[in-house]
Amino acid sequence: MIILLTGHISAGFAQAAKPLMTLKQIDPEFSSIVSRNAKAQILADGFLWSEGPVWVESQKMFIFSDVKKNMIYKWTEEKGKEVYLKPSGYTGTLPRGGELGSNGLGLNLKGQLVICQHGDRAVSIMDAPLDKPQPKFIKIAFNYKGKRFNSPNDLAFLSNGDIYFTDPPYGLEKNVDDPLKEAPYQGVYRISANGKITLLTDTLTRPNGIGFFPGGKTILISNSDPSKAYWYVYDLDKNGLFTHGRIFYSANEAAKTAAGMPDGLKIDKKGHVFASGPGGIWVFNRAGQLLGKILINDLVSNCRLSGDEKTLYVTSNHRVLKIVLR
Template sequence: MKPYKSLFFFSTMMLLSCNNPSEQKQETMYKTTRTIERLDPAINAIISDSAKIEIIAEGFEWSEGPLWLEKQQMLIFSDVPMNTIYKWTEEKGKEVYLKPSGYTGSEPSVCKEPGSNGLTFDNNGNLVLCQHGDRRMARMDAPLDKPTAKFSTLADKYQGKRFSSPNDAVYNKAGELFFTDPPYGLQTQDDTDSKKEIKHNGVYKVMKDGTVKLLIDSITRPNGLAFLPGEKKLIVACSDPAFPNWYIYDLNVDTFEIDNGRIFYSASEEAKTMGGLPDGLKIDKNGNIFATGPGGVYIFNSDGKKLGMIKLENSASNCALSPDEKTLYVTNDMYLLRIKLRD
């Protein structure tokens, strides 16, 4: 089918106020950017024709790991090189939420990306962080509305060897933690780093008793990961330029053992002409996948069909859905984006 597109062009930021003097409420109009590409009519039920790609904050080194806090009505996200988590609210815009976020050592880090990366909640609502610099999965031991750089280690070793730099994470309903461990938080950011202790770059599960189990060691650069509804299938992104793919695995719902790994979607063609690689992803309750990759955010159905794409100029790293799944937030290099998908 020939692609058809909805186009949105850059607009300047302005403030619009009501004409009625008694109504002084102001609405911030943000800069908008790039295009929404529609490849299949099914995308129209996911993203309306009126949807805009808004730049709601900017000025970051490399934004990552967005996570919506419903009670606080705020989004938090990592700036990995700056070892900082920011928060964004409609009222105040961007502010520092937590620093340090991923490296708590007393000596300055020699790594390019020492901060936190992916952020998630455990099943008790605590903030859990992928910490590059400290090379561990950790829980923040503080309330969400009073963040403090006090952490407990959930996992930092496999068979006595330190992880390289946990990247992204997700919990299942049973309370088990799944995460990826590529080398991007090491000094050289590759497998030649002298401080890399584990030969492979793995996908792991932390069981409820704290036992760490290796699930996958065949993906060269495991990155984002998420379950399809029902938790019978796991999708894992590979951010290796040689293998820019998303993989899907079957899970046994009783043991959570995985098998039958295969390519869900390959972005090898897109990667030839577009910047970025498969990275973070989120999946809605209907099984639609929002996956950051070459050129922007891909929208797939649960069968791996590409329905459309939020096309972006800069590399996108991850995304987050609001609880009603009507708003998508995207970390986009130096930008934080918001797309109100539909009313």
């Protein structure tokens, strides 16, 4: 095992005495993915809970949700942090708190912004160009068999246009005990290209991050439950339904001593997994072998790779980070 310290917090932060990022190599393959010279920097701060990061190559911008502020921010090299869209996840008129805004974000085959909206309990498409955002939304999923979703959280896209998404209770003000909760479970669903909604599993206690391995035949889902802090993997059958579900990796022991749960994740073109978990970002190969960790001095929620996969953008509690991997 090799531990390297790299990147420091800027002056003015309470944690200034601690390194911003620590690399923990467990397998030699880790160094081919994350260089020993990897550097981390804080891009922006001042958020209440940053989530749902997306790198938009066509606009050279990084966008992400502030779930509690009900808005999406963007960051560019030229202008830094700016408000991108408000409101982003709750368009109702009744005052409410909690995690009401957008969470997971993504781009569909048409290049449109698809948004998991906690407050509106829907998966929606922003009805505006990426470079001229407006809070106008087309809901593409808001209930299953007449029961409203809990709070769509994260999503992944197949090459045929199907969208898979998780639906934990985190956007409900009283979480799993909220009187407005209609489904008796936490589900993972598919929105087919023709608009049909399919329940894929109702057995996960807190489904959260989601992503496809290259080829689109296997899917990885994180479960952010302290008693079942697992990453699960499923194969897809010929109809795109889940089969052969099993545990990919357990973070139960780590969760006892480090802050954070299995949450957002991203998978690169070679099948390497970057998954937020206890202590920071865990890096796996597609066989479920833990290669190393990018330990972050903060509570990490999610991450996103740049187009060339040389940079990792991390949403980390009240701030967002940029890590040059190699």
